[in-house]
Structure formats: C-alpha cells, structure tokens
Amino acid sequence: MLAAWLAAHRPGVTWWCPQLPPSPREAIALAEQGTAAWPRETRAVLGSSLGGFYATVLAERWGCPAVVMNPAVDPARDLVRYVGEQTAFHDPAQRFEFRAEFVDELGAMTPRAITRPERYFALVAKGDEVLDWREMSARYPGAAGRLLEGSDHGLSDFALHLPAIVQFLHLA
Secondary structure (H helix, E strand, O other): HHHHHHHHHHOOOOOOOOOOOOOHHHHHHHHHHHOOOOOHHOOOOEEOHEEEHHHHHHHHHHHOOOOEEEEOOOOOHHHHHHHHEEOOOOOOOEEEEEEEHHHHHHHHOOOOOOOOOHHHHEEOOOOOOOOOOHHHHHHOOOOEEEEEEEOOOOOOOHHHHHHHHHOOOOOO
C-alpha cells in the first residue's frame, strides 16, 4: 500500500523491500549493501514485526528515521522456540530452516535502547495476537506514533494510518 502511494505521489522516492534471508546477520548485511549508495540524509527504514526490529537496528546504526509497526522487541527470546524447519508466513508452500545460531545473531544485534525517540514512529496495536503491546510501547518511549485500541498483528487497518506515516516521513 505504501509502495503504491509512493509510485503515485512521490515517484522519485526509491522503495526497496527485498525478501530477507532467515539469518538476521545476512538480512542486515543485505539491507546495508542494498542501500550503500543511497544518500544518508534522506534515508528511512520501515518494518513490521521482526522487520520492525531490523528497522530499529538500522535506524540506530544509521541515525535515520524509522517507522516500526508492531515491532518485535526481543526476538532472540521469542524466536528460540521456532528453531527448526518453518513455513513462510505469506506462502506456506515455502519452507526454510531457522537455525539456533540465528537466535544468537539476534541477541548480538539487539540495541539496548533507542537513542533518539524523535527518530521513530511506532504503530502498536493492543489487539496484536502475537506480541505484547505493553512491551512494544515501553521499547519506544517518547516516539511519535499511535497506540491502537484494536487492530491486529498484521495491522489490517493499515490504510487508516498511512497519512500519519507519510507525514512523519515528510513525504506529504
């Protein structure tokens, strides 16, 4: 939905949303390599769930704005029970191996805290059936954003929040 909005309203903005590998180290490396030539002063990252965690890692490394949507706060803790063969969320026919060392990679890259809350826009749904909204809210104190009374992990009401995201990223 954001990609379509950008194509229609801000065609000069580069949108890049690659399929990330299961290894957190490789996922972050892909993001760093894929954006290496981009101007630092206009870069921003967005992510949902584990992608929100990755967006936080990159925002802290790069000092750029980040939009996080129902972000994973402690994926090393939460994903340890998923070590083994998994199916892709969006395509159950796709299988991948989530290895124990990936949990260690997540733990090693976890920022202790966000350093500049004004860099963040956090969408947190109290109706998230996967992650605890209180923990997500506590991770981003002072950040812009919205605490949603309902919604769900996938933010099925995302369209309602698109204008606020666009405004936060100074794209309006």
